Amino acid sequence: MSAAPKPIILWAVPRSRSTAFLRVMLERxxxxxxxxxxxxxxxxGRFEIAGRHVTSTTELLDAMLALNDGGRRVFAKDTSDYKYTSLLEDERLFGGVVNTFMIREPRSAIASHYAMNPKATLDEYGFEYLHAIFEAVRANTGEVPxxxxxDDLVAAPEATVRAYCEHVGLEFMPEALRWDPDKRPNWQRTARWHAEVAASSGLAAKPSRTPERRETPDTNEHLRRIAEYHQPFYDALARHRLVSR
Incomplete structure (x- = not known):
């Protein structure tokens, strides 16, 4: 009997449209x-997974691997606004998991993040730490994740999702690109961060309308400095960005 396919983790900067991608994975x-x-x-300090309460990254990774071996492959989406030091010291993250990454042009992502949380620290915008996770995976696996x-996801959803599925060993399901708008119960605590996805019915850029007033790196010196700081980390990751055909 062949081994079960490895769990998949999508590591993403906040406001990169990663929740919309997760919604596709749910719809499958x-x-x-x-x-x-x-x-x-x-x-x-805790997380519930498959009826089990875990209190450390070691226990959480244990539970993810066990759940994956139970017959249904695990897909997890997470963000780089927190540090996961102990997780990056666990060799199973590199040998037992397929790690993938999601970026978005920093000026747009940072403006969107600031609109949600104007008190966010420099680190919470996430590009530097996403790059650190990427480099840890590359160094430990010898492969480029x-x-x-x-932005590619909403510009070319079918091609992007198809290529992602091919890379991680999933069947591509075009019907998963559409869904009925709904609010997922496990998004309740952070519902305002996911309001657009909850109201959506598929992968698409926001429709044209009167632009909402939003601070951007062009209008806000604080955001300009944040964008300039994170741009090199985005650029380093973008050199490996999937270009769908």
Whole structure:
């Protein structure tokens, strides 16, 4: 009997459209989908997975691997606004998991993040730490991980999702690109961060409308400095970005 396919983790900068991608994975119906398990563990000191309460990254990774071996492949999406030091010291993250990455042009992602949390620290915008996770995976596996871009996802959803599925060993299901708008119960605590996805019915850029007033790196010196700081980390990741055909 062949070994079960490895769990998949999508590591993403905040506001990169990663929740929309997770919604596609939910719609498939053949995966155990986990929404930001390591972030919730970091915030709360605990996380519930398959009826089990875990209190450390070691226990959480144990539970993910066990759940994956139970017959349904695990897909987890998480963000790089927290540090996962002990996780990056666990060799199973590199040998037992398929790590993938999601970026978005920093000026747009940072403006969107600031609109949600104007008190965010420099680190919480996440590009530097996402790059650190990427480099840890590359150093420990000897392979360049897959990187997708949130803007590509909405510009060419079918091609981007198809290529991602091919890379991680999933069947591509075009019907998963559409869904009925709904609010997922496990998003309740952070519902305002996911309001657009909850109201959506598929992968698409926001429709044209009167632009909302939003501070950007062009209008806000604080955001300009943040964008300039994180740009090199984005550029380094973008050099490996998937270009779908």
């Amino acid at each position: 119906g053949d995966l155990e989908v986990l929404h930001e398990p390591f972030s919730y563990l970091q915030m709360d 897959l990187v997708i871009d949130g």
